[in-house]
Amino acid sequence: MFEDLSSKIEKAVQSLKGQSRITDVNIAETIREIRRALLDADVNLAVARQFTKDIQERVLGADVLKSVQPGQLFTKIVYDELVHVLGEEKVDLNVSPKPPTIILIAGLQGSGKTTFAGKLARYLKKENNRNPILAAADVYRPAAINQLKTLAEEISVPVYSIDQKDPVRVAKEAVAMAKALALDTVIIDTAGRMHVDEAMMDEVAQIKQAIDPDEILFVVDAMTGQDAVNTAKAFNDAIDFDGVVLTKLDGDTRGGAALSIRTVVEKPIKFMSTGEKLDALSPFYPDRLAKRILGMGDVVSFVERAQQEFDEEQAEKLQRKIRSDKFDLTDFLEQLQKIKKMGNVADLVGMIPGAQKALQGQEISDDAFKPVEAIIQSMTPEERADPNLLNGSRRKRIAKGSGTSVKQVNDLMKQFSQMKKMMKTMSKLGGMGRASQALKSLPFGR
Amino acid sequence: MSWLEKLGLKKKEKLEQGVEKSREGLLNKLGRAFAGKTEVDAATLDELEDILISSDVGVKTTVEIIDRIEARVARDKFVTQQELQGMLREEIVALLREHESGRPAAFDAAFDHKPHVILVVGVNGVGKTTSIGKLAHMYKQAGKRVILGAADTFRAAAVDQLTIWSERADVEIIQQGQNADPAAVAYDTVSAAVARGADVALIDTAGRLHNKKSLMEELAKIKRVMGKVVEGAPHEILLVLDASTGQNAMQQARAFREVVDVTGLVLSKLDGTARGGIVIGVSNELDVPVKYIGVGEGIGDIQLFDRESFVNALFGEGGTIQ
Ligand SMILES: Nc1nc2c(ncn2[C@@H]2O[C@H](COP(=O)(O)OP(=O)(O)OP(=O)(O)O)[C@@H](O)[C@H]2O)c(=O)[nH]1
Ligand SMILES: [Mg+2]
Numbered sequence: 001m002f003e004d005l006s007s008k009i010e011k012a013v014q015s016l017k018g019q020s021r022i023t024d025v026n027i028a029e030t031i032r033e034i035r036r037a038l039l040d041a042d043v044n045l046a047v048a049r050q051f052t053k054d055i056q057e058r059v060l061g062a063d064v065l066k067s068v069q070p071g072q073l074f075t076k077i078v079y080d081e082l083v084h085v086l087g088e089e090k091v092d093l094n095v096s097p098k099p100p101t102i103i104l105i106a107g108l109q110g111s112g113k114t115t116f117a118g119k120l121a122r123y124l125k126k127e128n129n130r131n132p133i134l135a136a137a138d139v140y141r142p143a144a145i146n147q148l149k150t151l152a153e154e155i156s157v158p159v160y161s162i163d164q165k166d167p168v169r170v171a172k173e174a175v176a177m178a179k180a181l182a183l184d185t186v187i188i189d190t191a192g193r194m195h196v197d198e199a200m201m202d203e204v205a206q207i208k209q210a211i212d213p214d215e216i217l218f219v220v221d222a223m224t225g226q227d228a229v230n231t232a233k234a235f236n237d238a239i240d241f242d243g244v245v246l247t248k249l250d251g252d253t254r255g256g257a258a259l260s261i262r263t264v265v266e267k268p269i270k271f272m273s274t275g276e277k278l279d280a281l282s283p284f285y286p287d288r289l290a291k292r293i294l295g296m297g298d299v300v301s302f303v304e305r306a307q308q309e310f311d312e313e314q315a316e317k318l319q320r321k322i323r324s325d326k327f328d329l330t331d332f333l334e335q336l337q338k339i340k341k342m343g344n345v346a347d348l349v350g351m352i353p354g355a356q357k358a359l360q361g362q363e364i365s366d367d368a369f370k371p372v373e374a375i376i377q378s379m380t381p382e383e384r385a386d387p388n389l390l391n392g393s394r395r396k397r398i399a400k401g402s403g404t405s406v407k408q409v410n411d412l413m414k415q416f417s418q419m420k421k422m423m424k425t426m427s428k429l430g431g432m433g434r435a436s437q438a439l440k441s442l443p444f445g446r
Numbered sequence: 447m448s449w450l451e452k453l454g455l456k457k458k459e460k461l462e463q464g465v466e467k468s469r470e471g472l473l474n475k476l477g478r479a480f481a482g483k484t485e486v487d488a489a490t491l492d493e494l495e496d497i498l499i500s501s502d503v504g505v506k507t508t509v510e511i512i513d514r515i516e517a518r519v520a521r522d523k524f525v526t527q528q529e530l531q532g533m534l535r536e537e538i539v540a541l542l543r544e545h546e547s548g549r550p551a552a553f554d555a556a557f558d559h560k561p562h563v564i565l566v567v568g569v570n571g572v573g574k575t576t577s578i579g580k581l582a583h584m585y586k587q588a589g590k591r592v593i594l595g596a597a598d599t600f601r602a603a604a605v606d607q608l609t610i611w612s613e614r615a616d617v618e619i620i621q622q623g624q625n626a627d628p629a630a631v632a633y634d635t636v637s638a639a640v641a642r643g644a645d646v647a648l649i650d651t652a653g654r655l656h657n658k659k660s661l662m663e664e665l666a667k668i669k670r671v672m673g674k675v676v677e678g679a680p681h682e683i684l685l686v687l688d689a690s691t692g693q694n695a696m697q698q699a700r701a702f703r704e705v706v707d708v709t710g711l712v713l714s715k716l717d718g719t720a721r722g723g724i725v726i727g728v729s730n731e732l733d734v735p736v737k738y739i740g741v742g743e744g745i746g747d748i749q750l751f752d753r754e755s756f757v758n759a760l761f762g763e764g765g766t767i768q
Contacts (some may be wrong), residue, residue: 225695
């Protein structure tokens with residue numbers, strides 16, 4: 001499970017209570033905690049040092065200790081600084097005034113370039129009404145061209161490829177093709193390459209020179225460790241890219257590499273890629289990543305994961321049921337099963353800020369759902385629809401049938417009714433704002 | 447000289463060249479840290495800590511290593527630079543697991559089972575398919591009959607990719623095309639391996655992030671059905687880790703171990719500047735050896751993992767430990 005940095009900071013700051021001023025000496029422990037959290041999140045060592053140094057200077061100036069909750073204020077300073085470094089404002093893709101706009105994609109092997117190329121084509125087509133063509137300039141990896149073609153077919157985008165192993169030619173001809181067909185965007189997928197491979201780095205520089213792209217995107221795996229600074233620097237030296245794409249953020253990586261890259265090359269992060277499906281792409285949100293790096297959870301990603309499992313129509317129906325108070329135990333069971341499908345429950349809970357605390361250290365495992373499921377499954381359809389039917393003897397029967405106790409049945413019913421109230425309030429408020437509270441009311445415990 | 451020795455030598459040179467490029471800075475640093483010192487002071491330990499952290503060893507394992515060194519120095523007092531370096535190597539080597547006899551790493555070693563079935567797993571893009579291509583080539587060169595199974599039926603053109611590798615390595619392949627049931631492909635591959643008298647079966651799987659429960663369950667199922675054809679299969683489950691991956695590799699390893707009992711690791715992409723230090727903690731915690739390292743995209747770019755060389759490479763040295 002994610003370690004909660006904010007609670008660590010709170011603890012470290014506690015020891016400062018009663019002291020009138022923050023000094024280099026008394027703050028050292030807190031700073032060390034922050035640095036360690038950054039290192040655990042894969043922020044580069046040198047970057048983590050610089051970052052904590054900046055933080056230290058900031059808190060020395062601020063009247064942190066006099067505030068009511070110094071720990072929280074401290075955490076906020078760290079968070080704000082992270083968001084600041086990650087880039088506060090959204091930077092869009094460059095667009096050429098004279099079509100076609102040419103986008104070149106580069107990066108290490110296995111970073112997710114080809115999938116991203118497909119996603120970007122889909123995104124530009126759907127969100128920006130553009131007409132892209134993809135160019136298959138990865139002429140080396142076995143079946144890379146086929147991979148791009150398969151993806152392109154799914155989204156009905158043309159692909160330009162040739163039989164010869166000449167990526168410069170592919171790129172040039174794809175641009176010419178776009179002009180001939182009046183397509184407004186060319187997206188060029190290139191082979192993955194090691195930044196220390198001089199011949200290959202030369203090659204990508206040549207591609208750049210040949211077509212003069214409007215936008216060069218460097219694609220990085222969000223799970224990258226300390227080496228991210230070296231690769232980003234080398235690619236930046238070779239092709240002076242315009243933006244960064246972070247991939248595989250649907251995993252549970254903290255994604256500190258993003259901070260390292262932002263710090264050493266000062267190029268904006270433009271997209272985040274969050275799944276294998278072609279619609280799993282979104283613009284970059286620095287606040288989400290900052291929370292992730294700090295282990296403060298990422299509610300938005302949680303909701304997005306949820307959305308992958310619940311289609312919109314179902315969600316709509318569910319909303320209606322909740323609003324009209326018709327959400328019953330059958331619906332509840334269904335939701336539980338969906339949550340289980342979404343992934344490791346403990347990980348999911350970790351994505352919700354404050355959830356850890358709300359649960360007060362109780363371990364949540366998938367098994368925690370078992371008695372709940374068993375209880376509901378032991379009810380008749382009528383009972384599930386109307387819990388008011390559950391009198392003492394029915395509860396006894398259910399406890400027996402599910403191998404639980406009457407107390408467990410009672411607890412579940414009580415929690416269910418509390419949860420329903422909470423859900424109703426939340427649906428009125430419209431949003432996940434109080435997710436941690438809702439979670440607390442879920443009958444996870446025994 | 448056997449082909450293997452020749453190849454081994456050639457490849458070693460290649461690794462060392464690659465490693466040389468990336469380790470230069472490290473060697474200098476360490477030189478600075480130790481030069482002229484007769485005992486370990488705080489500054490030296492800090493420097494050491496930096497080197498380990500910069501190699502993705504991770505804070506937890508780094509602290510563990512440093513604690514051990516400190517404890518030994520406290521016991522043995524005045525330590526020379528050489529002694530300290532030796533100690534350091536010993537401590538790290540001790541964290542890395544040894545190869546097991548039932549699952550030999552050498553390509554010409556005899557297997558206890560025929561066919562010896564190997565399932566290859568890992569997150570997206572780490573180098574599973576490429577590693578299988580290389581392993582197939584190595585086993586084939588060592589005179590073994592090899593069969594591949596294309597159980598990545600999900601990623602676009604994954605079957606084509608493995609098919610090309612089977613042609614390069616000149617080995618057989620079992621496939622049912624894109625979108626087929628991966629467990630069925632795995633089942634067929636093991637059956638075919640039995641029927642055709644193959645020595646080794648290598649099964650490719652789709653990359654999957656370890657926090658996706660349904661995909662992990664699918665993997666468990668793939669494993670299960672193989673055991674129905676040949677008892678005890680798969681005999682090996684290799685988890686491929688990308689050397690450039692940071693601390694998340696530990697999460698990956700834990701999750702994969704939980705569903706499929708990983709028996710060994712492959713550390714890919716060591717031909718860049720990433721040092722892959724996370725495998726130290728992973729090997730130690732999972733209690734499994736690192737078996738192979740990937741050092742390029744060519745068919746021969748795979749080497750047996752050697753603990754001493756790895757640690758030496760970590761500190762930028764070619765020599766071996768006495
Ligand atoms: N430089 C280098 N590249 C490698 C190495 N191993 C694999 N690659 C490259 O990394 C990329 C991804 O490799 P794949 O073998 O397709 O990885 P995979 O794990 O099968 O990927 P998915 O099936 O998509 O999850 C390809 O471009 C490979 O050529 C290595 O040791 N060194
Ligand atoms: Mg593959």
